[in-house]
Amino acid sequence: MTVPFEAPPLSLTSPLQAEKLCVSYGRRPVLSELDIAFPREQVTAIVGPNGCGKSTLLSALARLHTPQAGRITLERRDIRSYGARELARALALLPQNVTAPEGLTAAELIRFGRQPHQSWLRQWSAEDAAVVDAALAAADLQALAHRPLEAMSGGQRQRAWIAMAIAQQTPVLLLDEPTTALDLGHAIEVFELVRDLAAEGKTVVMVLHDLGNACRYADHLVAMRDGRVVAAGPPSEIVSRELVRELYGVDCTLVTDTDTGAPLLANVRRARDIAAPGSSIS
Amino acid sequence: MTTASEHARPALAPAGSWRLPLGSARSGRSLLLDKRACVANLLLAAALWAACVASLCLGEVSITPRAAIAGLFGYGDFMDVFVVQELRWTRLLAGVLSGGAFALAGCLMQTLARNRLATPGIIGLDNGATAFAVASVLGVGLGIAPPAMALVGASVATAIAFGLAGGIGTQGYRFLVAGIGVGAAFDAITRLMLARSAIDAANAAYPWTVGSLNGVGALALNMLAIGLVIGLIGAAALARALGVVRFSEGVAQGLGIRVAHIRLGALVLSVGLTALAVAVAGPVGLIALIGPELARHLSSRRGVPLMGATLAGALLMVVADLAGRVLFSPIEIPVGLISTVVGAPVLLWILLRPGHKIGV
Numbered sequence: 001m002t003v004p005f006e007a008p009p010l011s012l013t014s015p016l017q018a019e020k021l022c023v024s025y026g027r028r029p030v031l032s033e034l035d036i037a038f039p040r041e042q043v044t045a046i047v048g049p050n051g052c053g054k055s056t057l058l059s060a061l062a063r064l065h066t067p068q069a070g071r072i073t074l075e076r077r078d079i080r081s082y083g084a085r086e087l088a089r090a091l092a093l094l095p096q097n098v099t100a101p102e103g104l105t106a107a108e109l110i111r112f113g114r115q116p117h118q119s120w121l122r123q124w125s126a127e128d129a130a131v132v133d134a135a136l137a138a139a140d141l142q143a144l145a146h147r148p149l150e151a152m153s154g155g156q157r158q159r160a161w162i163a164m165a166i167a168q169q170t171p172v173l174l175l176d177e178p179t180t181a182l183d184l185g186h187a188i189e190v191f192e193l194v195r196d197l198a199a200e201g202k203t204v205v206m207v208l209h210d211l212g213n214a215c216r217y218a219d220h221l222v223a224m225r226d227g228r229v230v231a232a233g234p235p236s237e238i239v240s241r242e243l244v245r246e247l248y249g250v251d252c253t254l255v256t257d258t259d260t261g262a263p264l265l266a267n268v269r270r271a272r273d274i275a276a277p278g279s280s281i282s
Numbered sequence: 283m284t285t286a287s288e289h290a291r292p293a294l295a296p297a298g299s300w301r302l303p304l305g306s307a308r309s310g311r312s313l314l315l316d317k318r319a320c321v322a323n324l325l326l327a328a329a330l331w332a333a334c335v336a337s338l339c340l341g342e343v344s345i346t347p348r349a350a351i352a353g354l355f356g357y358g359d360f361m362d363v364f365v366v367q368e369l370r371w372t373r374l375l376a377g378v379l380s381g382g383a384f385a386l387a388g389c390l391m392q393t394l395a396r397n398r399l400a401t402p403g404i405i406g407l408d409n410g411a412t413a414f415a416v417a418s419v420l421g422v423g424l425g426i427a428p429p430a431m432a433l434v435g436a437s438v439a440t441a442i443a444f445g446l447a448g449g450i451g452t453q454g455y456r457f458l459v460a461g462i463g464v465g466a467a468f469d470a471i472t473r474l475m476l477a478r479s480a481i482d483a484a485n486a487a488y489p490w491t492v493g494s495l496n497g498v499g500a501l502a503l504n505m506l507a508i509g510l511v512i513g514l515i516g517a518a519a520l521a522r523a524l525g526v527v528r529f530s531e532g533v534a535q536g537l538g539i540r541v542a543h544i545r546l547g548a549l550v551l552s553v554g555l556t557a558l559a560v561a562v563a564g565p566v567g568l569i570a571l572i573g574p575e576l577a578r579h580l581s582s583r584r585g586v587p588l589m590g591a592t593l594a595g596a597l598l599m600v601v602a603d604l605a606g607r608v609l610f611s612p613i614e615i616p617v618g619l620i621s622t623v624v625g626a627p628v629l630l631w632i633l634l635r636p637g638h639k640i641g642v
Binding site: 059062063064084085086087088089092093094095098099100101102103104107108111112113115116118120121122123124125126127129132146165168 | 294295296297299301304307309310311312313314519522525526528529530531532533535536537538539540583584638639641642
């Protein structure tokens with residue numbers, strides 16, 4: 001009897017998975033029975049309309065929310081079984097709109113990333129020094145290491161925050177809308193840093209507002225609506241006119257970027273004949 | 283992950299810090315001291331020492347520093363010994379301990395609530411402690427000593443403020459507003475009790491309501507001394523985590539800090555310290571606002587200046603008490619009044635200075 005070729009089960013290739021995940025705020029369910037796996041050493045972008053639960057999913061993955069049902073596994077272990085510091089050495093999170101104490105410099109901020117590797121009697125080691133230097137270099141911030149965060153551009157500041165997460169030395173990095181407040185040039189700085197990190201072997205999951213950037217910079221796309229995953233896969237395979245319409249209620253023309261092969265959205269306009277997303281909730 | 287050669291290389295202390303190795307380089311055991319914080323603490327300690335000496339020397343009877351210190355140990359002129367040992371030493375000790383406790387409690391609470399306005403005095407802890415202590419002095423309710431009653435009062439005020447606010451919240455504002463209301467209610471209760479009691483009893487309780495270092499009881503002072511030692515040890519244990527709690531909750535948890543535990547620990551210390559300090563000095567709450575503010579300006583932003591705040595609070599309390607005794611001598615102005623006159627502009631400055639955040 002011949003055994004047909006089978007793709008390896010996703011659990012082997014994915015460090016981070018959610019199974020039948022349900023999260024609600026009070027009585028309002030935000031995520032319902034969500035199943036998702038994030039591919040190892042790739043950049044995943046989670047996209048979807050406002051209020052679709054993408055930020056909640058990211059927070060739940062970092063154990064900031066307690067799920068009502070289902071579970072999240074990191075390297076096939078339930079994240080609830082991790083200690084606080086142990087989890088912080090396995091998974092780093094950069095929430096949205098973060099602020100630091102006034103006057104902190106980039107290097108000082110990045111040093112806080114070493115917190116989960118340190119203790120009261122082990123406050124600074126040679127390894128800490130090397131990792132902070134490497135994180136500064138990765139984020140291209142060596143020249144600005146001793147500049148206060150307030151005196152930096154938005155893109156530089158965001159790179160410093162990502163560098164802090166890099167200094168945590170985690171195999172998995174979660175970013176919640178890392179480019180929201182940034183203009184195009186500064187956003188590209190951040191996206192290129194994210195690509196470099198994945199190339200060096202990190203699994204990156206980021207929530208993005210902008211579908212165009214998600215297609216351009218992510219290997220894997222997760223499209224969400226109303227707390228469910230609508231589609232998941234490489235952008236070139238799953239992005240279609242129908243999907244864009246289902247997610248955002250807009251019509252568009254899809255073009256393929258000849259340089260990267262990623263889908264491009266052109267001629268985006270409001271779709272008149274379908275209900276706008278979210279209208280089913282109210 | 284690290285190679286042998288990396289271990290052999292000496293660990294470079296980051297900019298602005300001294301690294302204190304503990305044991306072999308291989309173990310990586312070390313403490314990291316912030317240079318600016320160390321210098322600030324030394325400066326504050328020197329200033330506190332000077333203020334202490336001045337406080338023993340100056341007053342209605344002025345004596346030389348040499349005579350004051352000799353008198354402290356029972357040497358020299360009989361009159362000097364009496365003035366220093368019987369009149370000024372206990373008062374100085376009360377000032378140092380209560381000022382340190384108020385400011386440490388303030389720094390802890392500001393940090394856990396991530397709001398510089400969230401000091402125990404502003405959220406009504408002082409008033410709660412005062413109301414219970416006054417009740418004890420007037421013989422209302424249980425016959426427990428004032429310090430213990432102050433502890434109960436501070437805990438009750440905190441519990442009510444917490445219950446009403448439903449937790450601390452992200453920037454501590456709900457907690458703050460609920461606490462202001464709770465404080466006002468306890469203040470009203472204190473006034474009501476004083477108004478309804480006989481004039482002698484009301485006189486006995488009056489110092490509790492304005493804040494004064496005059497006539498401090500030995501029990502209250504001993505309890506405060508023990509409390510402050512415990513508070514400092516607890517603060518040192520929490521210091522590293524509190525440095526991270528200053529960031530948003532998501533960031534702190536992402537760095538492996540159990541935010542709820544740390545906040546609870548800091549809150550318990552803060553309530554205990556405030557209550558014991560109120561039992562000694564009465565509600566001199568603004569020290570809890572000015573002390574940490576001064577320490578924060580002198581120290582670096584890398585950590586939470588818990589030691590600096592304690593020293594600054596002690597310094598401010600001693601100076602305020604000294605000023606109250608000397609400025610309009612022989613009339614004595616209660617330390618609570620002085621700290622309010624100095625503290626109110628600081629409060630306004632924190633609220634109104636442009637371009638700065640209210641976070642810690």
